[in-house]
Amino acid sequence: MHVKCAKMNSMDLEDLRYFLALMRYGKLAVAAQRLGVEHTTIRRRVSALEKDLGVRLFDKTPGGWILTSAGQRLLPYAQRIESESDSARAAISDRKHSPQGTVRIVATDGFGGTVIAPGLARLRTEHPAIEIELVTTSDLLSYGVGEFDIAVTLHRPERPGFKMMHLCDYDLRLYASPRYLADHPPITEPEDLASHDIVWFVESLLELPELQSAQDIATKANIVFRTTNLFAQLEAAASGVGMALIPCFLAHNDPRLRPVLHAHVRAQRSFWMIVPTRLLNTERVTTVCDHLVETARGEVARLVPNIPPG
16 A cells, blocks of 8 residues: 555544544545434545545545545454454453444344344344344335435345345245135135135236246135235234235245145245345455354254144
C-alpha cells in the first residue's frame, strides 16, 4: 500500500469502521442505518480518512459507492484491524472473543418463523454479541444494496455480487384435517382428487420452483382458497377448508392434520443461502452462516421426514 508513514500515523483508526460499513453496504444511507448514525457522519468520516491517507478510497456510481484500487488495497488491513480490535475488547473485558454486531437475515415466512427463529437460542448462547434482525417475506427478493446480510431463498438467482450456497432440501406433501377427510369421499390414489377441495397458492407465486412440479395436483382438485402465506394455508387446511400442499417442517407434526397420498404425492425442493460478496470476510456474517448450516442439519427429520409408503 503506497501510503506515507506520516499519513498513517495521523489516521484515525475509528474511521476504518465507517470505511468498512460503506464498503459493505454501498450506500451512505444504508451504512448509516446499520451503524445507527447520520449518513453525513459516514461521509464525513470516510472523507477524513481519505484526507489522512492522501488517496480517494471510493468512487460514486449509479449503483452505489465502490472501492477504488487504493480502497481495495486498504481493505484487508482494515478488516484485520477490525478483527484485532474486537479481540482486544474481549481480552480487556475478560471474556472469550466473540464476533459482534447486527446481521440481517431475510427468509421465507415458514422457514424463518419455524426453523431459523427457534434455532437462535443456541446462537445467543455461543455468540451473545451478535444481534439478529430476521425479516420474513412471501415475495421474491429484489437484491437491493443493504437489504440483507444473508438471504434464505427458494430460488437460485444467477446474479453477480452474491455467493450462493445450498442450505438444505425440504419436502412438500398433501395434508388435510380429520374432519375434512371424514366428510369427503376416500382418497386412495391421485385420480380421487377430482372429488376434493384444495387450498392453493396465489398464481403470481407459481414461478417459484417448488410449485411447478405440483401443478398436476391443482388441475385435479377444486381450488377453493388461494393465499400467499404458508401459515394461512396451514390454518385453512387444519380448519377443514380443504387439502393443502404444505412443507413437512410446518405440517408433519401438527396434530390437527393427517397425511394424504404420501405414497403418491411428493415435491422436494431446496433452500439456498445467499450472501453479498462484500460481506464474505465479515466475521459476524460467516458465523451466522455457519450457524444456519448447523441448524438445517439438525432439522433434517422435519425438513425431509422418513415417511413409510402407504
